Amino acid sequence: MTGLWKGFSSYAVIGIANTVIHWQLFFVLRTAFELSQAMSNLLAFCAAASFSFYMNTLYTFTVPASWARYLVFMACLGGLSLLVGWLADRQSLPAIITVVVFSVLSLVLGFLLSKWVVFRERRR
Template sequence: MRLLWKGLSSYTVIGVANTLIHWQIFFLLSVAAGLSQAISNLTAFCVAASFSFYMNAQFTFAASATVAGYLLFLLGMGALSLGIGHLGDVWQMHGLLTVILFSALSLVFGFLYSKYVVFRERDQ
């Protein structure tokens, strides 16, 4: 069980910085620019993900930051981001609840997705 969560602490520290970037961009786009929560959440995710993908590749998973891995990460986690933003729009959730929900889900699912799909060790 310990091996399953190895690297979660550094992933979490990077995730805090990622969250600050994400939330600032989300609120700028949704409140100041008046965009939908779905578009705001997806755009904010893409910007913050660029930072966290590189940092996690280097410091959490000691892996190469490849274009294929980056696109895989953006596709999988971007779908989660867009989906949560869409639910925020449909259920008319407050924007703060939308980003809190996404941040919590992306911590757990993002870590497991990164560890076992994006940065998994491949046989040479």
């Protein structure tokens, strides 16, 4: 079990910076550009995830990432960000609920996807 969570601390620190980027962009897109929560959440996720991908490649995982696997990661979590925003729009939930729910989900699911898909070690 310990091996599964190896690297989680640096992933979490980078995740805090990711969250700040995501939330800031989300609220700018939502209020200044009046985009839906779904679109604001998706665009903010894409920008923040690009930052996190680069930082995690440098500091968290010892294996170089595959761009194809990174695109799978982006599609999975990007779809989740769109779904969470869409549900919030549909239910007329406050924007803070959207970013909090997505942030919690993406912390855990993003780490597991990164570990098992994006930065997976090749078997020899």
